[in-house]
Amino acid sequence: xxxxxxxxxxxxxxxxxxxxxxxxxxxxxxxxxxxxxxxxxxxxxxxxxxxxxxxxxxxxxxxxxxxxxxxxxxxxxxxxxxxxxxxxxxxxxxxxxxxxxxxxxxxxxxxxxxxxxxxxxxxxxxxxxxxxxxxxxxxxxxxxxxxxxxxxxxxxxxxxxxxxxxxxxxxxxxxxxxxxxxxxxxxxxxxxxxxxxxxxxxxxxxxxxxxxxxxxxxxxxxxxxxxxxxxxxxxxxxxxxxxxxxxxxxxxxxxxxxxxxxxxxxxxxxxxxxxxxxxxxxxxxxxxxxxxxxxxxxxxxxxxxxxxxxxxxxxxxxxxxxxxxxxxxxxxxxxxxxxxxxxxxxxxxxxxxxxxxxxxxxxxxxxxxxxxxxxxxxxxxxxxxxxxxxxxxxxxxxxxxxxxx
Numbered sequence: 413x414x415x416x417x418x419x420x421x422x423x424x425x426x427x428x429x430x431x432x433x434x435x436x437x438x439x440x441x442x443x444x445x446x447x448x449x450x451x452x453x454x455x456x457x458x459x460x461x462x463x464x465x466x467x468x469x470x471x472x473x474x475x476x477x478x479x480x481x482x483x484x485x486x487x488x489x490x491x492x493x494x495x496x497x498x499x500x501x502x503x504x505x506x507x508x509x510x511x512x513x514x515x516x517x518x519x520x521x522x523x524x525x526x527x528x529x530x531x532x533x534x535x536x537x538x539x540x541x542x543x544x545x546x547x548x549x550x551x552x553x554x555x556x557x558x559x560x561x562x563x564x565x566x567x568x569x570x571x572x573x574x575x576x577x578x579x580x581x582x583x584x585x586x587x588x589x590x591x592x593x594x595x596x597x598x599x600x601x602x603x604x605x606x607x608x609x610x611x612x613x614x615x616x617x618x619x620x621x622x623x624x625x626x627x628x629x630x631x632x633x634x635x636x637x638x639x640x641x642x643x644x645x646x647x648x649x650x651x652x653x654x655x656x657x658x659x660x661x662x663x664x665x666x667x668x669x670x671x672x673x674x675x676x677x678x679x680x681x682x683x684x685x686x687x688x689x690x691x692x693x694x695x696x697x698x699x700x701x702x703x704x705x706x707x708x709x710x711x712x713x714x715x716x717x718x719x720x721x722x723x724x725x726x727x728x729x730x731x732x733x734x735x736x737x738x739x740x741x742x743x744x745x746x747x748x749x750x751x752x753x754x755x756x757x758x759x760x761x762x763x764x765x766x767x768x769x770x771x772x773x774x775x776x777x778x779x780x781x782x783x784x785x786x787x788x789x790x791x792x793x794x795x796x797x798x799x800x801x802x803x804x805x806x807x808x809x810x811x812x813x814x815x816x817x
Contacts, residue, residue, distance in 0.1 A: 623665075676695075
């Protein structure tokens with residue numbers, strides 16, 4: 413699912429119920445050798461300065477801040493070790509310096525309490541990090557049920573893709589996609605819910621649920637889209653009852669059968685691009701209907717139209733997060749001009765180039781969710797050249813060898 417999966421490493425997913433311990437949630441920590449080597453050097457410097465400054469300025473007690481600093485990034489064991497070391501050095505220094513029992517006792521108590529506070533802060537940090545990791549693990553598992561990871565292979569096509577929500581701490585936003593293998597071939601949808609982020613997920617999830625069911629049950633592609641329209645209408649009716657905003661969904665629905673034919677129903681979405689033989693061109697869709705959820709505003713029914721998808725071509729489907737990306741001067745991303753540069757690349761390489769170029773063009777500033785699907789046909793037996801034998805009769809060499817020729 414993934415511009416996120418292309419432009420940066422995919423987050424580690426842990427299923428709910430997995431026991432997440434300290435090692436699973438802490439950031440890469442400083443090694444023990446480096447940590448205690450730096451601590452020994454710091455202690456030596458402070459002790460030397462303390463000796464040179466005499467009794468007027470005591471510097472060794474300043475070491476009590478070290479456990480608190482280590483508790484920010486270190487493990488509980490590291491923080492405890494540093495705290496014990498600092499406590500021993502500070503108490504020994506105070507005993508060597510002498511003084512009244514009250515002065516020595518209060519200094520020792522203060523040092524021990526400061527070290528214990530550092531350890532306590534580290535324990536609370538680790539506990540909070542484990543709780544956050546568990547909540548995120550559950551959220552990741554739930555969101556993975558909304559949008560499946562890519563690529564998705566079927567009998568007719570292989571769908572590569574990328575997905576980047578506008579909010580980095582979420583895996584799902586207002587853009588949706590799905591690929592379903594059905595008895596009638598492969599059905600594909602890409603859509604953009606009105607609005608952004610988590611508030612748009614409800615309508616998106618309603619469309620995805622309806623698509624997964626209708627793609628298998630409905631013989632025609634138009635029938636699939638009709639079921640999606642009904643799902644958005646039901647979702648909007650529910651939203652009206654609960655006081656939430658009613659939404660529409662732009663969507664492009666494609667169907668691929670076993671004979672290499674492709675159909676499309678465009679519900680107010682951006683037309684796809686066909687990349688083939690070094691040329692990238694817009695696929696002309698003449699029958700664009702209203703978005704899902706707005707059928708009552710139009711008297712025209714939705715119809716499917718044929719789509720050219722030759723062997724070896726890549727069909728690029730995307731949301732407006734791509735075309736509406738802007739640079740620092742406010743210029744829109746020139747998708748067609750950029751695709752022409754990569755028209756001879758495979759789907760995976762094309763997606764990588766697009767993700768990198770979008771990141772550079774926009775300066776890393778996202779204004780909308782971004783979803784891209786790159787579809788390529790699975791070669792049919794009729795698409796593959798027949799092997800030829802030395803006699804020109806199409807006899808495989810393996811058969812010739814077995815027959816002794």
